Structures are given as structure tokens and as C-alpha cells.
Amino acid sequence: MATTTLPRPKAYDDTFFKPISLWLTTTDHKLIGIMYMVTSLISFVIGGIFALIIRLQLSQPNLRIVDAETYNQLISAHGVTMIFFFVTIFVTGIANYMVPIMIGARDMAFPRVNLLGFWLIPVSIILYYCGFLTGGGLNAGWTGYAPLTEKAFQGHSLGVDFWAMSIIVWAISGIMASTNFLTTIVALRAPGMRFSRLPLFVWAQISTSILLLIVGAPLAAAMILVEFDRQLGTQFFTTAGRPVLYQHLFWFFGHPEVYVMILPAFGLISEIVPVFARKPIFGYMSMVAALFGIVFLSMTVWAHHMFTVGMNTYVEGFFMLMTMLIAVPTGIKFFNWIATMWWGSIDFTVPIKFVFGFLATFLIGGITGIYLASVPVDTQLHQSYFVVAHLHYVLFGGSVFAILAGIYYWFPKITGRLLNRRLGEWNFWTVFIGFNGTFLIMHTLGLEGMPRRIWTYSNEAWAATNMIITISSFLIAISILLFLINVIHSWTQGEIAGNDPWQGNTLEWATTSPPPPYNFERVPPVRSFMPVRDLREAGELPEPEPVPA
């Protein structure tokens, strides 16, 4: 055994090509993180193809590109794939890769649970798509409202059963990952890495994990009851039972899930902004407090998805108020980001462009959220294309733009190579224009009365708007294609990044790119929440020893 430097396994040197056996059996949080991210990007492509077929079908009135039943399966598969198998999985993956490094740990607290948690995800995905082999997948939307999912309305296909099983497995995986993150962050921090010095991305992961830990189980419970109804003949959510109970259970998970997808995005933005503005984050403590404000509020707002089911107006008023209050912590974060950049010296690289894309569009998603929270206005906008536009502003303009920013930011650390800048610029401008072209005018469709989830429409007044949306959606597809080409090309051919291409603040920039299996030769001292910047300014940034071949 080497005394000074641990030998680096040969198979590890090139992160792109590795023996399959290593991928299948590794408990290294970094390789598991990469597998999470690659799995989620494959889901992104599949969900995107579903979206393009949906947009083709809606491009003109009375089209028959797919039939109504297929259409309903497509929108369900698009929603499930994007929410459960893309965004949530991606943010879990990038946290899996980065959180242990950022706190100066060697791995997650439970490496084998980590491995199991990851492999449950492909199981969950395959289970979901197995439904299509039984005569039809889930066809009731990603929310799967009862009693439409009940046996009486489903014919012989088992799509709903496979969906329910898939989501149960997914929830178990999410609970495992959350437990693992929380234990890791509490127990494995490097010396000096006090809670008050944790990077904000790690704080975001703490809040996300708490949320998923609390709401994962009710989701699994809802799915188990759906299965009881379907297979054992119980009457929880049937026409004779209480269909609205399903909505309560589902949205008790479903709304916090939105924050499971957006809080890590907030964390990413909070990491990237200070690095490129060359200023420390403005209001560190209020950023952390805002995260936990959102965690608390997000669990008290679920019934704002149900303002049309006929609740007591005081109950509706409560949920309206709590929903609107979320604007307060979110506003704090927004203003702190802007204040961080104020008087800064912003280096306009691709990651920061995506950050601006995020800020400009997520703001619109936040503002339209206030409209939807207002009960009277929501009775008009609910289940219309306004909601579709809103949720894509939050999840695409929010989470996906932040994810893209994160990929451009951390790709050099993960692969050792920079993503191509020119392709990145093209990627940013095409996706920014395509996204807004698709979803900005979509708001007006909802105001004019176009409900979501309709297979086709006969109203000629909606034709031109829908055509513009369809054309723009293909611009997004081209942009994502550019992005994937960039990732695949740069992974093997990209410019060598070095350890610290952006002059970062947090610990991951103190190690090699990619980091060795044990992450650090020696964990650097941590004296603030920007340990690597402290070292750089003190002239102490250790250039990690070159790894022997």
C-alpha cells in the first residue's frame, strides 16, 4: 500500500469509458451521480419526444396525428417522465456528485444504500413503461386523478397498475436518497465545515431532503390505496368513495415535489452567481432562512390545486394566503441574487447566461403563481393552458435552466474538460427564444378558454397561437440537440479544464478534475463558506499533486 499517494485505479482515469462491471458495482458517489444524471438526460430526451408529438397534434384544429387514447397516454408519460424521471433524478444526481465533495467528505454516509437507491430508479422507469405493453399506459395525466384510474373506467390495460408500482419504487428510492444526504451532511463534514459555513447548494439539499422525506411516504400511500381499489375491490377513491381524498393525498406530495425540483435549482444559482460576479453571496443567513421558510410553507399549500372541487371558502382562503406567502422567501432569494451581482464584475460565460435565463423566466412563473393562488381568478385559470404555461415557466424556465447552468458550471469538474463555449452560446440563445416563444403566448390560450389535456379542438381562434407554439417547441428540440452534441463531444474532445477553471469558492475546486475516488488527498482548511477563495487569496491554494499514470 502506498504511503504518500493512494494509487488511482486505472479504470478511473477516463470518466467516459469504463468497464461495465465498474459501473454496475461501484459505490462511489461520483459514479452513481453520473449514472443518475445520464439516466435523467435519457428520460429528458424521451419526455421531449412525447412533447413534440403532443405539439404536432395540437398545431392545428381537428388534427388526427394520434388518436385521443394515445394522446392521453402521451401527456401522462410526458409529465411522469419529466417530473419523476428527469428533473428530480437529475438534481439528486448532481447533489450525489457534489454534496460529499463540497463538505469535504470521501463518500456518502451509506454508499451501498446509495447504490441501491440509484438502481431502483431504472427499475421504476422500466416498470412505468411496461404499462404500454399491457394494452396502454397511464392515461389519466401525470396526476392520475381517481376515479378515472379505477378499473371501471380503464378497460383491460394495466397501465395504471404499472404506474402506481413505479411511483412506489420511486418514492422508496427518494426516501433512501434523502436519508443518505441528511446523514452525510450532518455526520461527514470536514473539520471547520460548520453549518454556518455550508455552501448554499448543500443547504438546498438539506431542505430538499427534508421535504422528500416527509412527502415521499404519503405519495406511496396514495398509490397503495389506488392499488387496493383496483386489485382488492376497496372503495377509497371510487365513484362510490371519496375521489377528492385522492387529490389531497396526491397534492400533499405533489406541491412539495415542485420544491424538491426547484430548491436544488436555487442552490445551483446561489453557487454560480457569486463565482462569476466575484462577490460573496448577499445575505447568506437570509438565504438559508428563506429555504426553510419555503420548506415549511410548501407543505401548507397543497389544496390550491383543488380550488374548484367545492371547499369551504375559509379553507380556500387559508390555502390562498399560505400560497401567496411563498412569494416572500422566494422574493428574498431573488433580491439577494440581484444584490450579489450589483457592483459586481460579471464574467459572461455560458453558466451565468443560463442563470440570467433562469432569473428572467422564473420571475414570470412566480408572478403567474400569484394569479393562480387567488381563488376567484384560479377558478378561471385552473386546468387551462395558463397553468401549463405557468408550470413550464417554473419547471423549464426555473429548474431546467438552472440544471443547464449547473451542467455548464460543473461539467469541467466532473469530466476534466470544458463544454464548448460557442455551442453553449447557441444552446442558450436558441433555448431561451424557443422556450419563451412556446410558453409566453400559451398563457393567452388559457385565458381564452382552452383547457389543458384536450386531444384536439375545433375553435379556429386558437389555431394561429398553437402553430406559433409548435414551431417554437421545435426550436427547443434543436437547442437540446445542440446541447447533447456538446456534452458528448466535449466529454472526450473538449478543452482540458484544469482544477479550477472558474476560480470557484467551494471545496470541489480544490481537488483534481475529475476528483480521485477518495475526493481529496488532504481536505483543505475551512475558515468560511468560501474556503477555496480564502486559500487562493492567501496564496495557499494547493495545486493537487499530479496523479501518477
Place this chain on the structure above:
Amino acid sequence: MNSRGPLRRGARLLLALAGIAALLFVLSACDLGGVHPIFPDPVSPNGKNIYDTYVGISLMAIVVFVGVEAALLWVVIRYRRSVQPVGYVPPQVHGHTGLEIAWTIAPLVIVLAIAAYSFAELQKDFQPISNPQMTVIISGHQFGWDYQYENGVVVHQEGSLAAPVLPFVVPTHTLVKLQFRATDVIHSWWVPAVSGKTDAVPGYDNFSWLKIDQTGQWRGECAELCGAGHASMQIIVQAMDQPEFEAWMAKQKPAASPSASPSPSK
């Protein structure tokens, strides 16, 4: 040092964005392709109040939107490294308690105002009404709506995409209580020009109302995914003056069974 070039680039960017905004505004203003960022003209008082609430929220939303986007744009133009002096080191500010409190309070005041305004409207128009001049039971099923009048007449508005569906006829100047039911899965009755949507849920009755003071026809759709025929569950509401309404009603045969419609569910 030449900082004019990048500044000019920033100005060009600003101009381009202003151009896009202007284009969107023109698009929305001149009604091109049916794009207009507001509901159809409301014909029922509850719809009118929702419309006004929407406009009220929009006034505040536009101020917030313009303010924050302008701040972002200013950061892009003014604080990019290429327009800063060479060797500029930004001030290392870690926060400012006063400012942080200010932008906690400001959004709080705005959302409390919006919530109070919305809650007042909620109390006014979303309570069960006690003095209807007429009650209609609207029953949703896969795929269509049945409208049962007090005298037992039932209009079967069967879903169709190919042809206009049968209209649901109401007299003008009449406060009509709408009582919603569903016989199979959840549906949602939505005519944007009249008012917001109300879910028809199996197991209990849900309520809304309308009062239309002009004659005319308005379109709507089912807003809750209810199966393969969801898109076909079109709605037409027609308001007639009292004499025409009487004549129309006289032509309808009294339904054989005044109870619920036959459910075609499998």
C-alpha cells in the same frame, strides 16, 4: 481603456429586448391570431368580478415584473466585466440587514393586499346562494352534460367535436343556481365568458350560479381530463329573453324520468 464598445453592445441588447417586448405588446394589442392577454368579456356578475380581480392583480404584477426585469437588465448592462475598469475589484459586501428586511416586507405587503382583495371577492361570489329564481342540475358523464330544469325537462348536451352541441338555454335577467353532479368520473364545467369553472364530482353536489343580462351564445369546455372523449365535451350556453325562453321550453318534451340521466358508463 475602451469601454464604449461593450457599452454599445449592452445598449444594442437593450434595444433588441425592447423590440421583442414591443412586438409582443403589438401582437397582444391588435388581437393577431386571437392573442389577447385577458379573459373574454364577462357576461355574468361573478365572471365580471373575477375579471376585475384579474385586472387588479395585474396592476401590481406588472409593476413587480417591470421593476425586477429592469434591475436584471441593468445588472447585465452595467456590471459585466467587459464594461468594468481593468483590475476592478468588486466591494466584498456580505449583506445589509436593512435592505434584507425591506425586501422581505415589500413582497409581504403586496401579497397580503392581493390576498385580502381576492378573499373579499371569494366571500362575495363563491358562497352558496339562497335566493335563486331558477335551479338547474348539471350532471356530467362520459361524455356530455345533462341539464335538468325544475319542471323536469332535461337537455342532453352530448359531446361532439364535429358539430356544435345542443345549447344549454337560460333566460336573461334571471339568477340561475347551478348544481353540479357527476355519475362516473370527475368533470369540470367551464364557460370562461360566464364565470370560473366548477368541478362535477361523483358523490356530492357542487354549486355555482350565473345571471346573464344579454342574449347570445358562449362556448365552453370540460376542463377536467375525463377519458378519451374529454375534448368532445363542448359546452354552449345560450341566453334568451323571457318570452323566447318560454317558447323554447314549451317545445321541449318533458323528460320521461325526471331523475338523473342514463349513465353510459361501461
